[in-house]
Amino acid sequence: MEDKDIIAQRIAQEIKPDMLVNLGIGLPSLVANYLPKDVHVFFQAENGVVGLGPRPPEGMEDEDLTDAGGGFVTAMPGAASIDSAMSFALIRGGHLDMTVLGGLQVDERGYLANWMVPGKMVPGMGGAMDLVAGAKSVIVGMVHTAKGAHKIVPECTLPLTATRRVTLIVTEMAVIEPTERGLVLKERFPGVSVEDIMKATGASLIIDGDVPEMKLN
Amino acid sequence: MKTALSAEAAAALIPDGAVCLIGGFMGVGSPHRLIDAMVKRGVKNLTVVANDTAMPGKGIGKLITAGAVSKLIASHIGLNPETQKKMISGEIQVELAPQGTLIERIRAGGAGLGGVLTATGIGTVVEKGKQIVEVDGKPYLLEKPIKGDFALLGCKQADYYGNLEYSLTAHNFNPIMALAGAIVIAEPHHIVPVGVISPDDVKTPGVLVTHLLERAI
Numbered sequence: 001m002e003d004k005d006i007i008a009q010r011i012a013q014e015i016k017p018d019m020l021v022n023l024g025i026g027l028p029s030l031v032a033n034y035l036p037k038d039v040h041v042f043f044q045a046e047n048g049v050v051g052l053g054p055r056p057p058e059g060m061e062d063e064d065l066t067d068a069g070g071g072f073v074t075a076m077p078g079a080a081s082i083d084s085a086m087s088f089a090l091i092r093g094g095h096l097d098m099t100v101l102g103g104l105q106v107d108e109r110g111y112l113a114n115w116m117v118p119g120k121m122v123p124g125m126g127g128a129m130d131l132v133a134g135a136k137s138v139i140v141g142m143v144h145t146a147k148g149a150h151k152i153v154p155e156c157t158l159p160l161t162a163t164r165r166v167t168l169i170v171t172e173m174a175v176i177e178p179t180e181r182g183l184v185l186k187e188r189f190p191g192v193s194v195e196d197i198m199k200a201t202g203a204s205l206i207i208d209g210d211v212p213e214m215k216l217n
Numbered sequence: 218m219k220t221a222l223s224a225e226a227a228a229a230l231i232p233d234g235a236v237c238l239i240g241g242f243m244g245v246g247s248p249h250r251l252i253d254a255m256v257k258r259g260v261k262n263l264t265v266v267a268n269d270t271a272m273p274g275k276g277i278g279k280l281i282t283a284g285a286v287s288k289l290i291a292s293h294i295g296l297n298p299e300t301q302k303k304m305i306s307g308e309i310q311v312e313l314a315p316q317g318t319l320i321e322r323i324r325a326g327g328a329g330l331g332g333v334l335t336a337t338g339i340g341t342v343v344e345k346g347k348q349i350v351e352v353d354g355k356p357y358l359l360e361k362p363i364k365g366d367f368a369l370l371g372c373k374q375a376d377y378y379g380n381l382e383y384s385l386t387a388h389n390f391n392p393i394m395a396l397a398g399a400i401v402i403a404e405p406h407h408i409v410p411v412g413v414i415s416p417d418d419v420k421t422p423g424v425l426v427t428h429l430l431e432r433a434i
Contacts, residue, residue, distance in 0.1 A: 047242040048386040064387040070243035083388040085324050088317030092337060123295025130317035133337045163340030
């Protein structure tokens with residue numbers, strides 16, 4: 001299984017029935033593939049739909065129905081199309097149960113940086129700052145290191161997305177929960193040792209007893 | 218009743234240097250025929266307020282490529298490398314704003330409000346130079362209203378009073394921008410007789426719309 005599939009499958013386990021969930025583009029969008037068929041949730045795309053469905057078959061696309069990355073999608077029965085003010089009222093107003101986002105860095109405070117690399121990548125924050133500041137829970141799904149460079153660090157060196165402690169960090173190696181005490185190692189990928197994870201992590205990790213393995217299919 | 222203008226006639230109304238609020242999200246819901254006519258006319262020095270600049274060759278991306286824009290307020294330019302290049306070279310002055318903040322600033326401009334207070338951006342680069350207002354012990358950024366000389370909208374259909382109906386994720390910034398432009402130009406796919414659009418389906422009352430473009434075909 002590829003890293004991104006491990007991460008997506010583990011994050012899918014956090015989604016509970018009837019939640020309103022916003023999946024970021026890229027890796028987070030894969031989470032929908034791992035949701036059990038009997039779990040009904042509403043996916044939001046911040047460009048204006050509650051009840052987002054999968055990509056339509058070729059030739060059946062509607063040019064007025066895309067996700068926030070501009071890719072063609074469908075609307076599930078019971079979907080609602082909304083304008084951007086309503087969409088971000090849902091996000092900031094405490095109505096969005098969960099957002100799943102990628103990350104460039106997360107630090108010991110649980111703060112996320114995921115929108116720019118000064119001098120290299122300045123795409124704009126899009127909806128990320130509102131999502132992280134406003135969603136009830138924020139799950140960061142990302143590979144554990146960037147070609148060996150630490151992404152989980154004592155303090156973010158990249159510009160922050162928000163000063164809000166994220167709910168959970170899920171990587172192909174570990175599940176980490178930011179808390180008031182710091183970053184708690186909750187789960188490890190089967191066969192990966194606590195030492196391996198500590199080596200791949202720039203921040204200090206709190207180990208509360210035995211760290212169980214992730215349960216994956 | 219309004220008379221529908223050709224795209225060329227509508228583009229001729231927009232002078233160089235105008236502040237244009239332009240609807241659309243990655244080109245979905247943008248007034249494409251009007252943008253083409255503006256490029257053809259060779260309009261210059263625009264200030265564009267929009268969620269994004271789509272991509273080269275699409276929607277607002279065409280205005281960027283044509284060198285029609287000198288200032289841009291947007292939330293995301295990551296999918297248009299030309300905008301990024303022109304930002305770095307200084308050809309376009311770019312202000313990046315969180316998407317939910319941008320839409321509320323436009324809404325405030327159109328709704329007669331002196332600004333909005335939002336927690337989005339607190340503790341990030343977005344708060345630079347902005348007033349922080351504490352309400353019940355919680356800090357918020359004061360974000361100022363945005364108005365335009367023009368609001369340029371795309372929609373699914375209109376009637377000859379200028380009532381507008383939108384489609385799926387092509388709502389996005391359009392219904393909000395309809396309030397915030399001194400002159401509002403709407404580009405419908407179809408124009409139907411007055412009375413055909415149910416009052417429940419009118420998202421922008423025609424009293425807000427200054428000019429209609431001819432229908433697409």
